[in-house]
Each structure stands twice: as structure tokens, then as C-alpha cells.
Amino acid sequence: MNKTKTLKFDTNWSYSPAPESIDYIELKDRYGLFIDGNFTSSKGGNYFDTINPANEEKLSEVSEANEKDVDKAVQAARQAYEKVWSKMKPSERGKYIFRIARIIQEQAREFAVIESLDGGKPIRESRDIDIPLAAAHFFYYAGWADKLDYAFPGRSTKSLGVAGQIIPWNFPLLMAAWKIAPALAAGNTVVLKPAETTPLTALKLAEVIREADVPPGVVNIITGGGETGKMLVKHPDVNKVAFTGSTEVGKFIMKTLAGSGKRYTLELGGKAxxxxxxxxxxxxxxxxxxxxxxxxxxxxxxxxxxxxxxxxxxxxxxxxxxxxxxxxxxxxxxxxxxxxxxxxxxxxxxxxxxxxxxxxxxxxxxxxxxxxxxxxxxxxxxxxxxxxxxxxxxxxxxxxxxxxxxxxxxxxxxxxxxxxxxxxxxxxxxxxxxxxxxxxxxxxxxxxxxxxNTFNKFDPGSPFGGYKESGIGREGGVEGLHSYVELV
Amino acid sequence: MSKRLGIRKTYKLYINGKFPRTESGRYYKWTDEKKTAIMNMCRGSRKDFRNAVVAARKAFEGWSSRTAYNRGQILYRIGEMLEGHRDQFIGELILQGLTKRAAEKEITQTIDRFIYYAGWADKYQQVFSRVNPVSMPYFNFTVPEATGVVAVCAPEESSLLGFVSVLVPVIAGGNTCVILASQSRPLCSISCAEILHSSDVPAGVVNILTGLRTELLEHFSSHMDVNSMIYCGENLQEIKMVEENAALNVKRAVIYKNEAWSKKTSQGPYYILETQEMKTTWHPVGV
CATH class of the missing domain: 3.40.309.10 (Aldehyde Dehydrogenase; Chain A, domain 2)
Structure with missing residues (x-):
């Protein structure tokens, strides 16, 4: 049998290192929970480390939110919903979201480096895909805030209230953007829990949200593990749950929410x-x-x-x-x-x-x-x-x-x-x-x-989500808006 | 000469385009309020349901790939057939306790509902499809597609108009289904099978069971080859069970609580959307 021809790679030509510099990145030694517009320490006082998976060195430590913290965050979101966000003129709501998009663009390089440090993904991807897409998501949904009447022919929309959102570690900032942007545009307030191993860009996003002067409580970001997520899903004052993660956990969430009347969207596993x-x-x-x-x-x-x-x-x-x-x-x-x-x-x-x-x-x-x-x-x-x-x-x-x-x-x-x-x-x-x-x-x-004739392309205007056990509902585009409104 | 003895009808199930009795051999007694009619309704079993799901799954590919125009014509045909059977349904509705006037109104609205959705069959796609302006040289579009096999627990109270209002959006959208008729008012629901059967609805697209809700609901909601479950009713325990079982295979659970099916707002393309999936396709643009 003749051997298949293969290319030879035993060459002395190799790439010189071209590392992105990290000397201007400022990470705090320790992060609190972002509740009601401020970073506060956890009631339980527990912290956990977040490490760089490329060298196993500790980057920082973050709070582990307990039941009281979750409750405080949900209450802050509720207050902000009732008193501020749902009453605000939609065009003004949109402007805040535009601001978030702009600040992410301005700080894109820093976001990209932190994303790669905390999650291990190549800087080429965080720089060219994750961060620009996250900014684009906010920019896209910002524009919807005062145009909701055009989204669903024959119906008008009502916001749902407080959204509890749980995101995974594979696209930390991007998933935060996918969750927060449509929720805010539709007039909801949110409590977001980033993944245990990749909390840093979400916490940096919290700083951006503060810098954008978004009213306190409209976005709350609490860190923690699976237990914290569970508390958020179960909290009686959460109106909608949005989850991205494994099918196993998705099924657990469906079971937990059964009979509660809470709305949910799930973006789960795949085997494409x-x-x-x-x-x-x-x-x-x-x-x-x-x-x-x-x-x-x-x-x-x-x-x-x-x-x-x-x-x-x-x-x-x-x-x-x-x-x-x-x-x-x-x-x-x-x-x-x-x-x-x-x-x-x-x-x-x-x-x-x-x-x-x-x-x-x-x-x-x-x-x-x-x-x-x-x-x-x-x-x-x-x-x-x-x-x-x-x-x-x-x-x-x-x-x-x-x-x-x-x-x-x-x-x-x-x-x-x-x-x-x-x-x-x-x-x-x-x-x-x-x-x-x-x-x-x-x-x-x-x-x-x-x-x-392509693969793994994403865009804020392009709905994303699964059939069968890959989830329920869509994120992105008009469909993504549908997940955060009630049609009346 | 004595008065002619009437012919009673044996009500049976409707599975895969056939009218079998329940495999269980069991029945439940149904009588009208005045006790003038006594029927032995099929007490459909888990096995009947599973057979019906197999039929619905088999029919799905064909039905979902029919042209929308064709599906619309078949729905219109159902309306035509129903129009010709008004008296039969009025009779059954009266037997189930309605006044003649209310029965007439209900059959009229039911026929009109078929006609209404016949018109939607080739339009909801246009209303809800989109070409998305992505920031890359790609052509990107989103279209609705049928979710698959839908298990339906029909409204207990409104067994003709309610039954049809839940059923039609499901099949208009290219899904196939197994639908459990009202337990207390099963007659006109199961009689619908005769209309569907003579309207070019392919075998397996709609399967109708009669039986006990408490017995079948668990199986309806837990079957692993059912993609969506529609529950009509207000029983909170049942809703909880349906939603819990839906988690087994991430079924889309659709709950219609306190729906007033006779209202005009109880129809519309958003009912079709409940059993649709949005599919987005990307393709590069270039040479």
C-alpha cells in the first residue's frame, strides 16, 4: 500500500513570541458583589480564587454570594424595576445601553486581555470576537428600547420584571452581553451570575455599568458557584430565568421552575x-x-x-x-x-x-x-x-x-x-x-x-438557540427580544 | 308500524388514520345530563398514546414538508366538511349540555376558525421570517419550522371550539399531534376525527384519544419522543406535573390557562408560533 503524502513540519522556522502586554491591566486583589450600584462584600464573608488556567496562578479572589446576598440583589433589581427602569422613557433606557456599548469599545483591549487571562482563550479570539461582539450586542439592543412596538406585529409588549441570569465560562463577557442587553432594552432589570471560573470580565462590566451612570439596581452582578445559581433560580421574586450551560443543569432548572409561572429561556448543550x-x-x-x-x-x-x-x-x-x-x-x-x-x-x-x-x-x-x-x-x-x-x-x-x-x-x-x-x-x-x-x-x-460553507459565526442580529434538548428560546435578533417581553 | 329504532354510534379512537378501539379494552361511561344517551367511551391507555406518538412521528416528515399552500387548502377543506356536518355537531353539543342557540354559535365559530387558520398557513412564515443584517459578508436569514410531535391536553370545558382552537395552529404550522379530548364532553372532539379523515389530512397528522385525564396526562408529558406539550386547564398540580415532566427531554411546555376560546383574541399567528422553532442559516457572500 502506498503511503499517504503528508506535509513535513520539522522545520526550524517557528513563530517568535508575540505576547500582548499585561502591564496596564489593573485587577483588584479582591472583588465584592455588585449590588444596587455598589461593590459590597458578601454577607457570608466567603471568597474564592479565580486563577489563570494557562499557569494556574491566582489572579484575584471574588465573593461567594449566599442566600442573603441573592435576596439583596433581587430586591435591588425589584426596586430599580418598580421605581426607575420600567417608568423611564424607552428612548432614555436605550441611551444608557448605547453608553455601555461605547465604553466597552473604549476599553476593548483591557477587556480582551482580562478575558484571556481569566478564561484561557487565545487573545486573537477575545480581541477579535468576544469583546467586539459583546459591544455590538449592547449597541444592537439599545436601539430596540424605543421601537418595541414594531417588533411584534399586532401586539404590544410588556416587560417581565426581574430577570435572573446565569451564564457559562466559555464566552464570559459575550454571554453577559447576550443576557443583559435584550433584558434591559425590553425594560427589565437583572441579576446576573457569571461562571465560577471566569468572573472577572463580568465584574469589569459592572464597573462599566457604573461608569455609564446606569441607575443603581438595574444591573446586579453576583459571583458564586452552582449553589448561588440555584438560589437565584428559586428566588420567588424573580420573574424570568435565563440560563446558558449544560443540558443537565437546564433540565434541573426546568424542574425547579415547574408550576412557578416564571418564564425561562435555556441555551443548552450540543453535538453538532x-x-x-x-x-x-x-x-x-x-x-x-x-x-x-x-x-x-x-x-x-x-x-x-x-x-x-x-x-x-x-x-x-x-x-x-x-x-x-x-x-x-x-x-x-x-x-x-x-x-x-x-x-x-x-x-x-x-x-x-x-x-x-x-x-x-x-x-x-x-x-x-x-x-x-x-x-x-x-x-x-x-x-x-x-x-x-x-x-x-x-x-x-x-x-x-x-x-x-x-x-x-x-x-x-x-x-x-x-x-x-x-x-x-x-x-x-x-x-x-x-x-x-x-x-x-x-x-x-x-x-x-x-x-x-462556514461555521461558528455570530452576530447580535442573528438569533441563536436550539431545537430539542439544546434549549428553549432564542438569543439575538428580534427573537432574542421575544424572550424578555410579554405580548399583550 | 312502530317507530324506527335509532342507530347508536360507537365512539372510537383515531390513531394513524384509523378508528381503533382502545387496546386496553376498557371504557368509561358517559351520559348526558338528562340520561337520554349512554355511551361507552374508549378509556385510552398509555399504549394507545404510544402508538399514536409513533404514528405522529412517522407522519411528521411528510406533513412538515408539504407546501404551505397545500396545508392551507387542507385546513380549508376541513372547514368545508364541517360546514356540511353542522347538524351532527349541533346535536352532539346539545347532548353535551348546550342550548341549541349556543351550539349553533359554537359550530359556526369553529368552522370560521378553520378558515381563519387556513389563511395563515402560508403567511405566518412571512410575518415571522427575517433577513438579518449581520456585520459580515454573509447572507443570514431566520425562518420558523415546526417543532415536531406535539402532545395536547385539550380544554375540558370547550370541547369543540376550544379543541379546534388548540389543534389547528399546531397542524397549520406543520406539526403532528396526539390530542386528548375533553373527558366530560368527548363527543364532538372525537367526531372531529371523521371530518379530518375525509379532508385529505394524512394519516397520523392528528391522532385523537379519549380517556381519563388523570391517567394519561403523566404519559403525555413524559414521553421522550414528544417535542412539545400543550396543556389547557387551570389545575395547578397538573400544570406542575406537566412542566416537571417536560424537563425530561426539554419539551416546550405551553400552558393555556383561563383562555376564553370564543373571543376573537383567542386566535392569531402567535398561537402558531407556540409550536415553532426558529432556524437561522448563514451563508457567505462572495465569489
């Missing part, structure tokens, strides 16, 4: 199929596969973690993909050349390792490019699995890391049924240069966001 047809532009598709699964270390709910390649091009695609993987730069998140940064936490790293072990045990063929990883911190090499089938756990379950499971297919109908053979339905990818095929497949994939 990324489908490469033989008539696709193969080089672009390979680039798309990399974007789909290795973007943000694979810590993406909509990641294209199941790759389906048409049999006739499978060899070529996989070989090119392996070549491309060998060129990925893994390491210091603050280095502008870095493609793949640090895994967000030790816990997540362990989860990824566990799944890769399962993949091996179930008979998958593993491929990992050779590379040296930093000694300290949490890292994982981009990983492929071939020789897997629909029933393998690494094909069925969300890993939330840079691990791709590859299968091949022959016909369009076959791949559609394989793509839909999952309890999830968040996103999907299709690569073909044939328009009619593209529309057939994008229509038949049961998922909320479909990327055709």
Missing part, C-alpha cells in the same frame, strides 16, 4: 454535525472543520464535534485536516499567534481526558499532532477520532473540548438521518458548492443555527 460533501471546496471545508471544533478549545456549545465526510473525499479531507492540525499553535493565550489556548479549568480538562479514554476503549482510532505543551496550566492537544459509529459515546455526548469524531457517509439521506440522530439540536454545518443540495440539507437538519 458538520457535513462535508464531495462537491465542497475542500480546502475551505478543512478550514471550516478547524473553526468548527477547535475554536475556543472546543469549549463551544455549538461546536461541530461530529464530522461527516462523504466517502469519496474522506481520505483527502482527513489527510489535509491532519496537516492543518500540525500547523495549529498551541500555548500562551496572550500570544497573538496562538490558535489554541488553555483549557478553562482542571475539572474540564479531566472531563476531556475521560472522554478521550472512553473513545479509545470503545475502539476509536485516535490522532493527535505532536507538539509540546507548557508545563504548568491546563492544556489539551487537538484530537481526532476515526473508526467510530453513531453509538459511540464520543459521538453521542457533549465533550466540550477539542475532540472531533469523524464518520463517513455515502448518500444525502443517510447523512441527514445520522446528523439528526441525537437528542441535541443546536447547530449544524454543511459544505457543498451545489445550491440545491445545500438548501435541502440545511432545511432538514433539525437545529436552530445552520452554517452553510
Amino acid at each position: 454535525a458538520n457535513i462535508i460533501f464531495e462537491d465542497a471546496a475542500i480546502n475551505q471545508a478543512v478550514e471550516g472543520i478547524v473553526d468548527a471544533i477547535f475554536f475556543n478549545q472546543g469549549h463551544v456549545c455549538c461546536a461541530g464535534s461530529r464530522l461527516y465526510v462523504q466517502e469519496s473525499v474522506a481520505k483527502e479531507v482527513i489527510s489535509k485536516l491532519k496537516d492543518r492540525m500540525n500547523t495549529l499553535v498551541i500555548g500562551d493565550p496572550l500570544d497573538k499567534n496562538t490558535d489554541i489556548g488553555a483549557i478553562n479549568s482542571r475539572m474540564q480538562l479531566e472531563k476531556i481526558c475521560k472522554y478521550v479514554d472512553i473513545g479509545k476503549k470503545e475502539g476509536g482510532s485516535i490522532y493527535q499532532p505532536s507538539c509540546t505543551l507548557p508545563e504548568k496550566g491546563f492544556w489539551y492537544v487537538p484530537t481526532l477520532f476515526a473508526d467510530v459509529s453513531q453509538s459511540h459515546r464520543i459521538v453521542q455526548e457533549e465533550i466540550f473540548g477539542p475532540v472531533l469524531a469523524i464518520q463517513t457517509f455515502r448518500t444525502v439521506d443517510e447523512v441527514i438521518s445520522k446528523a439528526n440522530n441525537t437528542p441535541y439540536g443546536l447547530s449544524g454545518g454543511v459544505w457543498t458548492d451545489k445550491g440545491s443540495k445545500l438548501f435541502k440539507v440545511t432545511k432538514e437538519i433539525r437545529a436552530g443555527v445552520i452554517w452553510a
Whole structure:
């Protein structure tokens, strides 16, 4: 058998380090809870560390909100809702939100560096994607504040009250923006809980909100772990719960809220199929596969973690993909050349390792490019699995890391049924240069966001959210507004 | 000559375009207030429900991919058929306790509701679809798609107009469903099956069960191949159970509490939207 040709990478040409400087970043040693316009210490007096996952060094410590703190935050939001925010002229409400967008833009570089420090994502991504998109979200929804009557034909809108919002650690500031911006535009006030491992940009956002002179209590940001989140969900004076995170926790929230009359939107897990047809532009598709699964270390709910390649091009695609993987730069998140940064936490790293072990045990063929990883911190090499089938756990379950499971297919109908053979339905990818095929497949994939000849693109005007067990409701666009109003 | 002996009707279930009796062989007695009629209604079972879900799932692909125009015509056809069966339904409504006048009003409104939604079948997509102005060279659009298989617990009080008001937006939007008829007023709900059956509604799109709400609600809300559950009623314990069970597979739980189905505000495209998913598609623009 002749050997497949591969590129040679044993060269002395390597990138010089190009780190983003951090000397102007000012982090406090300790952060309180942002309640009613002020940073206050937790009633319980407990703090927990937030570390840099790239070197395991402590960055700061933040308060752990207990039941009394949650109550205080919800009360502050309630007061602000009743007395100020719901009574304010919508156009004025909009202006505050515009201000937030502007200040984020002004401080974008600082936000980007903190995001990469706290979460481990490459600075290229936090600088070019997370932070600009967060600002864009506020800017987009700011404009809706005084135009709600145009959003839902035949109906007018009413705000819901206090929104309790819980966000994950994969896009910390961006998720805060996705939650806060539409809520405020629609006239609600919020209590937001950032993820335990990535609280810093949300706390910096609190400073921005204060700088924008947003009335106290309109936005409250409380830090803590799962327990704090639970208290927020259960608080009787919260009218709406918005959650982004795992399907498991999403189901728990649904159960908890059953019978309460509270509204909720959930953006949960995914296991997206990324489908490469033989008539696709193969080089672009390979680039798309990399974007789909290795973007943000694979810590993406909509990641294209199941790759389906048409049999006739499978060899070529996989070989090119392996070549491309060998060129990925893994390491210091603050280095502008870095493609793949640090895994967000030790816990997540362990989860990824566990799944890769399962993949091996179930008979998958593993491929990992050779590379040296930093000694300290949490890292994982981009990983492929071939020789897997629909029933393998690494094909069925969300890993939330840079691990791709590859299968091949022959016909369009076959791949559609394989793509839909999952309890999830968040996103999907299709690569073909044939328009009619593209529309057939994008229509038949049961998922909320479909990327055709592209992957992992986001925009404030573009609704995002899942079918089936990937969630309920949409964020972004007019749909995102719908999640924060009652139609009357 | 003696008076002719009337023909009584055996009310049965409607599953997969057929009229089977319940597999359980059980029944519950139904009588009108004056005790002039006594019926043995099918006491539908969990197994009947599961069979109905299988039928609904099988029918989903075909029904959701019909053209909107075609779905609209079928809904209109149902209206036509119902118009021709006014007297049958008036009779059943009276048996269920309405005055003649109220019964006439209800069947008229019910027919009109089919016609109303027949018109929406190819328009709600235009009202709720959007092309989104994203800040990148991409064409980006959002369209509503059917959620899938919907389990419906129909209103207990309004068993014709209420039943239809809940049912039509579901199928107008391309979903398929299993619907539990009012336990205390089941006649005209299950008779609707005869109308649907003769209106080109494909088998499995609508499946109708009769039976005990307390017995079936748990199964309706906990089935893992049901995408959405619509509950009509005010019983807080039932609502809680439905919402809890919905968590098992992240069902969309839709609760219609204290709806006045005879009001004009109880119809509209937002009822269709309750069982729709928004799908957003991206494609690069360039050469």
C-alpha cells in the first residue's frame, strides 16, 4: 500500500513570541458583589480564587454570594424595576445601553486581555470576537428600547420584571452581553451570575455599568458557584430565568421552575454535525472543520464535534485536516499567534481526558499532532477520532473540548438521518458548492443555527438557540427580544 | 308500524388514520345530563398514546414538508366538511349540555376558525421570517419550522371550539399531534376525527384519544419522543406535573390557562408560533 503524502513540519522556522502586554491591566486583589450600584462584600464573608488556567496562578479572589446576598440583589433589581427602569422613557433606557456599548469599545483591549487571562482563550479570539461582539450586542439592543412596538406585529409588549441570569465560562463577557442587553432594552432589570471560573470580565462590566451612570439596581452582578445559581433560580421574586450551560443543569432548572409561572429561556448543550460533501471546496471545508471544533478549545456549545465526510473525499479531507492540525499553535493565550489556548479549568480538562479514554476503549482510532505543551496550566492537544459509529459515546455526548469524531457517509439521506440522530439540536454545518443540495440539507437538519460553507459565526442580529434538548428560546435578533417581553 | 329504532354510534379512537378501539379494552361511561344517551367511551391507555406518538412521528416528515399552500387548502377543506356536518355537531353539543342557540354559535365559530387558520398557513412564515443584517459578508436569514410531535391536553370545558382552537395552529404550522379530548364532553372532539379523515389530512397528522385525564396526562408529558406539550386547564398540580415532566427531554411546555376560546383574541399567528422553532442559516457572500 502506498503511503499517504503528508506535509513535513520539522522545520526550524517557528513563530517568535508575540505576547500582548499585561502591564496596564489593573485587577483588584479582591472583588465584592455588585449590588444596587455598589461593590459590597458578601454577607457570608466567603471568597474564592479565580486563577489563570494557562499557569494556574491566582489572579484575584471574588465573593461567594449566599442566600442573603441573592435576596439583596433581587430586591435591588425589584426596586430599580418598580421605581426607575420600567417608568423611564424607552428612548432614555436605550441611551444608557448605547453608553455601555461605547465604553466597552473604549476599553476593548483591557477587556480582551482580562478575558484571556481569566478564561484561557487565545487573545486573537477575545480581541477579535468576544469583546467586539459583546459591544455590538449592547449597541444592537439599545436601539430596540424605543421601537418595541414594531417588533411584534399586532401586539404590544410588556416587560417581565426581574430577570435572573446565569451564564457559562466559555464566552464570559459575550454571554453577559447576550443576557443583559435584550433584558434591559425590553425594560427589565437583572441579576446576573457569571461562571465560577471566569468572573472577572463580568465584574469589569459592572464597573462599566457604573461608569455609564446606569441607575443603581438595574444591573446586579453576583459571583458564586452552582449553589448561588440555584438560589437565584428559586428566588420567588424573580420573574424570568435565563440560563446558558449544560443540558443537565437546564433540565434541573426546568424542574425547579415547574408550576412557578416564571418564564425561562435555556441555551443548552450540543453535538453538532458538520457535513462535508464531495462537491465542497475542500480546502475551505478543512478550514471550516478547524473553526468548527477547535475554536475556543472546543469549549463551544455549538461546536461541530461530529464530522461527516462523504466517502469519496474522506481520505483527502482527513489527510489535509491532519496537516492543518500540525500547523495549529498551541500555548500562551496572550500570544497573538496562538490558535489554541488553555483549557478553562482542571475539572474540564479531566472531563476531556475521560472522554478521550472512553473513545479509545470503545475502539476509536485516535490522532493527535505532536507538539509540546507548557508545563504548568491546563492544556489539551487537538484530537481526532476515526473508526467510530453513531453509538459511540464520543459521538453521542457533549465533550466540550477539542475532540472531533469523524464518520463517513455515502448518500444525502443517510447523512441527514445520522446528523439528526441525537437528542441535541443546536447547530449544524454543511459544505457543498451545489445550491440545491445545500438548501435541502440545511432545511432538514433539525437545529436552530445552520452554517452553510462556514461555521461558528455570530452576530447580535442573528438569533441563536436550539431545537430539542439544546434549549428553549432564542438569543439575538428580534427573537432574542421575544424572550424578555410579554405580548399583550 | 312502530317507530324506527335509532342507530347508536360507537365512539372510537383515531390513531394513524384509523378508528381503533382502545387496546386496553376498557371504557368509561358517559351520559348526558338528562340520561337520554349512554355511551361507552374508549378509556385510552398509555399504549394507545404510544402508538399514536409513533404514528405522529412517522407522519411528521411528510406533513412538515408539504407546501404551505397545500396545508392551507387542507385546513380549508376541513372547514368545508364541517360546514356540511353542522347538524351532527349541533346535536352532539346539545347532548353535551348546550342550548341549541349556543351550539349553533359554537359550530359556526369553529368552522370560521378553520378558515381563519387556513389563511395563515402560508403567511405566518412571512410575518415571522427575517433577513438579518449581520456585520459580515454573509447572507443570514431566520425562518420558523415546526417543532415536531406535539402532545395536547385539550380544554375540558370547550370541547369543540376550544379543541379546534388548540389543534389547528399546531397542524397549520406543520406539526403532528396526539390530542386528548375533553373527558366530560368527548363527543364532538372525537367526531372531529371523521371530518379530518375525509379532508385529505394524512394519516397520523392528528391522532385523537379519549380517556381519563388523570391517567394519561403523566404519559403525555413524559414521553421522550414528544417535542412539545400543550396543556389547557387551570389545575395547578397538573400544570406542575406537566412542566416537571417536560424537563425530561426539554419539551416546550405551553400552558393555556383561563383562555376564553370564543373571543376573537383567542386566535392569531402567535398561537402558531407556540409550536415553532426558529432556524437561522448563514451563508457567505462572495465569489
